[in-house]
Amino acid sequence: MLAKKEMSERDICTKFITPALEQAGWNKLSQFLEEVSFTDGKIYVKGKLTARGKAKRADYILYYKPNIPMAVVEAKDNKHSVSSGMQQAMDYAAILDLPFVFSSNGDGFAFHDKTVTEGPLETSLALDEFPSPEVLWAKYKKYKGLESPLAAKMAEQAYYSDGSGRRPRYYQQIAINRTIEAIAKGQDRILLVMATGTGKTYTAFQIVHRLWKSGAKKRILFLADRNALIDQTRRGDFKHFKDKMTVVQNHQVDKSYEIYLALYQGLSGSEEASNIYKQFSEDFFDLIIVDECHRGSAREDSNWREILRYFKKASQIGLTATPRETTEVSNIEYFGDPLYTYSLKQGIDDGFLAPYKVVRIGMNVDFDGWRPEAGKTDVHGQEVVDQIYNLKDFDRKLVIEERTQLVARKVSEFLKGFNRLAKTIVFCVDIDHAERMRKALVNENPDLVKADHRYVMRITGDNEIGKKELDNFIDPEQKYPVIVTTSELMTTGVDAQTCQLIVLDSNINSMTKFKQIIGRGTRINEEYGKMFFTILDFRQATNLFADPDFDGDPIRIKEVDEDDDLEPEGAGEGGEEDDDQPVIDIETGEVVDFPEVEDEEEEDDQLGPDGPRIRQPGGGGPNPPPPPAYKIYVNNVDVSVLMEREMHFDQHGKPITVKLTDYARQQIKEQFPTLEEFLTTWQATDRKAAILQELEEQGVPVEKLQASVSHDVDLFDLICHVAYDQPPLTRKERLNNVKKRNYFTKYGDQARKVLEALSEKYADKGLEELESMEVLKVYPLTQLGSPVEIVKGFGGKTKYQQAIQELEQELYRSA
Incomplete structure (x- = not known):
């Protein structure tokens, strides 16, 4: 038997640490996991190819129950001290939100206990002194304030499992457990901030399921402001509630269900008769989930906020990817500071979200502005007002046909060099702009449009045919549509897993809106090859990446005193409509568009083809077309690309300047x-x-x-x-230097041929080819035998790897 000092780290785990855990009462089948990778590893983009970095992996994670992780154990071999793994374990424990931290080299344990209020934080334990599950659970309950029987029951309630083996990711687990624990302790307003694509609805489902199953919450309302969000929730994770769940629609109220899904606008209206939420008693619901709470319910004087105030006795959980904080609008003021935040940067670093490339394209008229020459007329023959028009004016006040065509050409050129069937969203200024962009893209891609007219489609609130194709665009298995043009409808609530190109040709001044748009590309779908996405920016909107607050925690801008009356004057009693409410079809109650108003300039942006806010019956669309005089349309303008470059970002996601x-x-x-x-x-x-x-x-x-x-x-x-x-030196020069020294003659004929072939692979592609065992499965190595035969020819895997290391040393001898 090997001496302890000669054992590997894995041997130490198998022979000393695992037996010590089992002796202390930890069940190997249900209470601890070994070599747990809790991230997927950041995705690195290399041209069109991607590679994953190292996943974060803990040697052990200990669970009191499968939904209650409590401790991390870091193992080292016996050449290290008992506590040498403590710093790494502490780092993992901080990420995983765990209070108990252990390090071991097989001689004993170093124990860091975050729950300690008196005495040392770190102590030493013998192998037979490891604490039992009951000991740590008692400490955990006291630390978390879960000592009452009901609180403990809520915390211990298991996750829903459909038998697939799916478990919440570590950050979802933290969000779920913190929420359960907060509600158990009586907190009734909770805000969770989770980046788009990180599973907010799945997290909400597990929260609801555990609270409902434990009996702590009996009637639950899930509120959203778009049909798409309700449909995704009903058909997605919430489907497991089956006949216990209903969707409130057509102003029908059935009080026999336990889980209710509803649109804000399906429960309320500007007239008292439309406020059907009042058909429920104020204490009917004891839990409300507010999806995308940065939107309709964020404004104090919103009619929709009144629904939340009416059910004020219920615990209320706000979900958002983008907390909205201005001097007028605050969801932090209502829900409180975020209980947990999982950001876009964290998601990308962990490998759960797709990284992005940014290509900025600037045209002469964008940088210099455009001023009409004397006597210049528009397409209707009217003389154009003499002034300098710039990016803020283009497609809002002034339309330059050649600019639209050039944007369409550059988008098409990118796809031709990448993948012409890559799902693409083009964000435009308004519906009129989206339609003109659709036409320009059709004319740039006549071959694919002839093959299927759905290759390019406009999906906007006024277009029923386009909206019917939204599900097909989202569905990875559906080839068409490929390119969609839109204005506001697809900024949120669109789970486009395979979207690989986001095109920005809209003026974006709102950080909230910018984050939502970027979120359309962040989902990963490895099965369909979606590992990263590209942003083509024609409006300098990606300047917002440089904003210090781009991916930081929300800052509370709107402060109130304890004595302030938060009930706005006239709220719910004929007060002003929320400027941030969506465009609604009053016949169907469907949201057809959603303006994101951040300031006066953005509000003006909504008064063109998107505006007035209510679709009248029989109108054929949300708004009649604007009169010709609304915008100036000009052509025969010289438009050219002045700048096209890819932006680079540091490891913190900030632009490299x-x-x-x-x-x-x-x-x-x-x-x-x-x-x-x-x-x-x-x-x-x-x-x-x-x-x-x-x-x-x-x-x-x-x-x-x-x-x-x-x-x-x-x-x-x-x-x-x-x-x-x-x-x-080039790789070929390094290889030629080795050949000149007749290095390969030291090997037998077969081994020499293998090393020569591997060297050529190195010269062509680089070190990764030389060090990868996979290279033995490709030509010309396949002509020299199977991987097993090639390795055997060197005397085994160890000697083969030694030959590769010696070849590397020879390649870099001159260094």
């Missing part, structure tokens, strides 16, 4: 201050590609850097050149 090579030099030198330190690490590392991967994870954009220097340069040389001003 300095030269890319200067930024890379700074990042590399933070890891390796001198050339000697870099060379020492390089030579000492068995897998050279791992160093490059680590640099990329630290924010060095290796792939983009290589594109800016040369694709033929070895990545080792690229780093030495950029960071330390060393002259670079």
Whole structure:
């Protein structure tokens, strides 16, 4: 038997740590998991290809019950001290929101107890002193304030399981458990902030299920402001409530159900007779979930807020990806500070959300503005008012036909170079602009439009044919539509899992709206190859990425005193309509568009083809077409592209404003201050590609850097050149140097042929090809035998890997 000092970390786990846990009463089948990857690993985009970084993985996570994680255990081999894994374990515990932290090398345990109020936080335990599940659960309940029988019952209630093995992700688990615990302690207003695509509805379902199943909440109302959101909820995770659930519609109220889904506008109206929510008693519901609470219910004087005030005795949970905070609008003021926030940046870093590329395209008229020459007339023969028109005017006040055509051409060129069947959303200024953009895109892609007219479609609130295609656009299995043009209808509530291109040709001044639009692309669908998306920006809207608050926690702008009366004058009694309410069809109650009003300029944007806000019966659309004089339409204008460049972002998701090579030099030198330190690490590392991967994870954009220097340069040389001003060699030059030294003659005929073939792969693609075992499955290696036969020819896997390491050392000998 191996001596303890010679054992691997896994051996230490198997022979010492796992037995110690089981001896303490932890059930291996249900109360602890080993080698738990709780993130998926960040996605890195390399051209059209993607690769995942390392997932965060805990050696052990301990659960009192499957829905109650309590502790993390980090293991080290016996060459390390007992507590050497504590810092890593503490980091994981902070991410996972766990109060108990352990580290072990097989001799005993170091125990960090966050619940301690007196005495030392960290203590040492012998192997046979590990605390039992009951001991930690008692500490946990006291720490969380769950000591009453009802609170403990709510906390212990299991998740819903459909037998598929699906478990909430770690951040969903935190949101669910914090919410259950807060309600158990009597908190009745809760705000959860979760980025688009991170499973807000699934999280809400598990909260509702556990509270309902435990008997703590008996009648639940799920409120949304769009039919699409209600339909997705009903057909999605909430479907498991089956005959216990109903959708309130057609002003019909049946009080025999337990779970109710409803539109705000289906429960309320401007007249008292329309306020059917009052058919329920004030204490009928004891839990209300408010989906997308940054919208209709965010404004104090909204009629929709009155519904929440009416059911004030119920616990109310607000869900949003984008908390809305202005001096007039606040959902933090109503719900309180977020109980939990999971941001876009966290989602991308964890590998649960798709990363993005940004390409900014600027035209001459965008940068310089456009001024009509003397006597210039519009398409109707009317003389154009002499002034300078700019991006804020284009497509809102003034339409330049050539600009629309050029945007359509650039979008089509991008798709031709990427994938012409990549699902694409083009965000336009208004419905009129969306229709003109549809026409321009049709004319740019006649071949695919002839193959199927749905290749390009307009999906806006006024167009029934387009709206009927929305489900097909969302469905990954449906090929068409491919490109859709829209104005406001698709900014939220659209679960477009395979959308790979977001086109911004609309002036976006609202951070809330910007985040929602970006969220249309953040979902991942590996089955259909959707791992990242691209943003084509024609309006400089991506300047908002540079805003310090882009992905930060919401800041409370609107403060109130304890004595302030929060009931707005006239609210619910004929007060003013909420400016932020949607465009509603008064016959069907359907939301057909949703203006996002942030300031006067954006409010003006809504007064064109989208405006007035109510669709009249028999009108054929939400609004009649605007009179010809509303916008100025001009043509025969010289429009050209002045600037087209891809933006680069650092590891924090912020735009890199300095030269890319200067930024890379700074990042590399933070890891390796001198050339000697870099060379020492390089030579000492068995897998050279791992160093490059680590640099990329630290924010060095290796792939983009290589594109800016040369694709033929070895990545080792690229780093030495950029960071330390060393002259670079190409991979072919490095390989030729090895050949000149007759290095391969030391091997037998078969091994030599394998190494020569691998070397050519290296010269063509780089180190990853040399170090990957997968390369043995491709030509010309397949001509030399199967992977098993090739490895056997070197005397086994260990000797094969040793030969690869020696070849790498020979390649970099001159360094």
